[in-house]
Amino acid sequence: MAFAASMFAVTLANQSIQAATQTRALNTNPTKQAQANTVYMMFVFLGGAVGAVLGPAAFEIGGMALVAAQASALVVAGLIAWAAATRRNRQSRQQDKADHVAVEAEDRRTRQTT
Structure with a gap:
């Protein structure tokens, strides 16, 4: 029973995350939601395909220890990419604000x- 409850919780969390991130992707440009959804779903499927290849390969080579290490490395890589994108966006907003102040x-x- 505990396993079924945990699987329900994981599935609920996964669907909630996908709904939230998909909503965010669609709101990036309300006039081009179809294109945003296409790009979003392409990367969702690409991530699933890469995971379907890397997970079994890691298990074959090093068992669950390597699968866990690989998952941890992918999470860290994702956090680094997120931090870099956040920093770039923040710098861009600061530059836009400085440009706006200069124009004013x-x-x-x-x-x-006159």
């Missing part, structure tokens, strides 16, 4: 001289 200052100077 130039507009004020132009209005004052």
